[in-house]
Amino acid sequence: MAEAKRKVSASVNVERRAQIGEEKRARTRSKILETAFSLIGREKGRFTLVEEVCQQSNISRGTFYNYFNGVEELFDVLCYELSHDFNNAVLALVAEMDSDVERVSAAIRYYLERAATDKAWGWAMVNISINGYIFGIETYKHAESTISDGIASGAFKVKTLSLGRDMLLGATFAAMITCLRGEADEDYPSQIALEILLGLGVAEDLAAKVIDIKLVEPNG
Secondary structure (H helix, E strand, O other): OHHHHHHHHHHHHHHHHHHHHHHHHHHHHHHHHHHHHHHHOOOOHHHOOHHHHHHHHOOOHHHHHHHOOOHHHHHHHHHHHHHHHHHHHHHHHHOOOOOHHHHHHHHHHHHHHHHHHOHHHHHHHHHHHHOOOOOHHHHHHHHHHHHHHHHHHOOOOOOOHHHHHHHHHHHHHHHHHHHHOOOOOOOHHHHHHHHHHHHOOOOHHHHHHHOOOOOOOOOO
């Protein structure tokens, strides 16, 4: 009986040590991501180095590389952390809209209005986009899908999917920087949405109508 108790106790101790180890790893990973966000969420955050992350996180380079292969992977993970829930919230809202024209207009405005009110988030999204997919692979694919659907339905008149996708993402990316630098009027998100829709071949009266649709605040 005593031997059985010792085995059970030993097993519990091993499991508890493993749990503590996992909890510690989760805390360290979270700390690295929080530090990275504080650094990347600045206008020149794209120049963030591993050394800066380590110094401000109070960890060694070895510890950093236990979690990430380098800054590029860190940026990719951070992009997912920053955009995934927001994307899902926006997608849930635009899915209820009647047309691809409305969905594109709303997505543009959601992204730009979020950046205008949360500059750290906005600069992080800009800086992460510079050497990778604009606003991350999820946003890139969603934009591509919406443009594809719009071309198929006849809502958008662009010649190719890549032209429409790049027009949407590229103009929104540039407009986000303008908003973050304080060089835009309050209604700039709607203004740029209008111009993008016109560029996609949407009739002016329809484009002017959809940019005035009141948006529901996303929960992401």
